[in-house]
Amino acid sequence: MKVLVPVKRVIDFNIKVKVKGDQTGVDLSNVKMSMNPFDEIAVEEALRLREKGNATEVIAVSIGPQAAQETIRTALAMGADRGILVKAEGDVEPLAVAKILKAICEEEKPGLVILGKQAIDDDSNQTGQMLAALLGWPQGTFAHKIELSDAAISVEREIDGGLQTVELKLPAVVTTDLRLNEPRYASLPNIMKAKKKPIAEKTPADYHVDATPRLKVIKVTEPPKRRAGVKVKTAAELVDKLKNEAGVI
C-alpha cells in the first residue's frame, strides 16, 4: 500500500509574523520557512507504517512555489521515497489543494493519505476533510493514534471532550494531531541520500485544476494589542486586585 503525505511550506512556527504596512498580507521576505509542524508528524507516521511493513512506499507532495521543493527534500531526508512538486505561485486555497490531491490520488492510488490537521499559516483546518469528501473516502481527523488492519484503519481522535475512536474502511484520509508521534530528525547521511531521490514537477493545469483563489482578501490587519499591566508583589495582593480592582472574582 502506498501512503501519500501532503507537506506544506509555511513560516517557521517560532517566528512571530508582521503585518505589512499596506495591509495586503504578512511580511514573508527573509523569514525562516519550514515544513508545517503537523506535516512532519504526518511524514513520521507514514514512515513508521512503512517500517512496520504496512506501507510499501511513502510519497511526499507539496503545492507551492519552486522553493517548496526544499520542504519535499526535508520529507525525503526523513525517509520518504519520492516527491511530487505541484508548482503554483501565491496562496492556493484548501479546496484547490484538495482537488489537486484528489487527481494525484486517482493516479497513484494510495491506500492512505496522511495530512496535517491544520496549516499554521492559514489556520484553515480544511484540506484533509475536503480531500476525503471529494474522493468519497472516510476520514479520521485530529489523530492521536492509528492502527491498521487489512481493510480498515482504526483512528483514535482528539476531540473537545477527550478521545474518540472510529473505524474507517480503506482507502482513507487521516489528519494528524500533536500527540500522534514525535517526528525524527533527518540524519546527515539521509540528507545526502535525499538529494538523489526523485521529485516529479507538475502544475495545477496538469491535473486540470484552476488554483486561482476564490476568497477575496480585502485586507490583513494587526489584531488589537494588549499592553502589559502591573506587577504585584504577593499572592494576596493579586487576589485583592482581582477582587477589588478588576472585579472578576
Add this chain to the structure above:
Amino acid sequence: MASLVIAEHDNAVLKDATAKTASAAAQLGAPVHVLVAGYQCGAVAAAAARLPGVEKILIADAQAFARMIAEPMEQLIVGLAPGYDAILAPATTNGKNYMPRVAAKLDVPQVSEILAVESPDTFRRPIYAGNAIQTVQAPAGKKVITVRTTAFKPLEGAGSAPVENVAAPADPGISKFVSEELSRSERPELTSAKIVISGGRGLQSGENFHLLEKIADKLHAALGASRAAVDAGFVPNDYQVGQTGKVVAPELYIAVGISGAIQHLAGMKDSKVIAAINKDEEAPIFQIADYGLVADLFKAIPEMEQELTRLGY
C-alpha cells in the same frame, strides 16, 4: 433564502456554542434555521426551539448521527443545502470535522473560524495564530462558515420555533463509531467558563495540578493547560488552550507556570483580564498580563488559596 446553523450538543444538552453560532448567523440578515442532528435528541431540539431569533428547527434523529461522525453528517447537510444561502457551524472539533466536507461537496471555499461578520459575504478571521486578522469576501454562491464562538454573544430573549422532522439519508457505511473516552468533570466547560486557570510545564507533574484544582473549586473555574503540560501527560488532551487547541475568552484567565508562546497566546489573549504567575520575570506571558506575579508557583498558589479562604471563597 435562509441560513442554516448546525447545532452542537451531546444528544441531551444543547451547547451554548449553538446560540453563539446562531447569533453570528443572524448577522447575515436572513431567517435562521437550526439543524439538530443526533440520536434520541428530542430534548435538544426542544431547547433549540427556545433560542431567540430562530425561525425553524430541523431535527434529524437517527443512530448514524449519534456522534456526529463526519461522513453521515456531510450527506445530511449537503442534502439540505439547496434550501439555504449559508450554512454555519461552531468551530468545535465536530464542526471542524464535517463542515469542510460539506464545502467541498458544494464546491465552495469554507471560511474558517470567523470573528466578525462585516457584511453577508465578508468576514474577519484570524490567521497565523491570531497574529494577523484577515478580512475576506466569499464568492457569490453558498457560504460555508465555521464560527469562533468566543467572538459572538448569544442573542437575548426567548423564542418558540416550530420543530420539523427531516428524513435521514442512508449512512454511507464507510466509517463507524467505536468508542469514546471523555474526561468527566464537575467543573464548568473550558470554552464557556467565566474563569479559567491553566497550568504549564512549570507544574512539573499531573499531581501538582491538584494545587490548581483547589483554586478552581473556590472560583468555579475551568482547568486548562499549555501544550507542554498535555504532551508531558499531566492532563488530558482536551485541556489544551491555544492555536491548535481550544480558544477561550473568559472574564479571567490565570496562567500558572506557562511561558506564553505565541501558540498559547492565540487561545487566550482575548480574555477580559489575564493574570500570570511565573518565576521568570522575562516570561513573554507578562507582556500581555494585566496582573503579573513573579514568584515560585509552589509558594504562590498555596498562598493564593489561603487568601481566598480567608476572604470566604
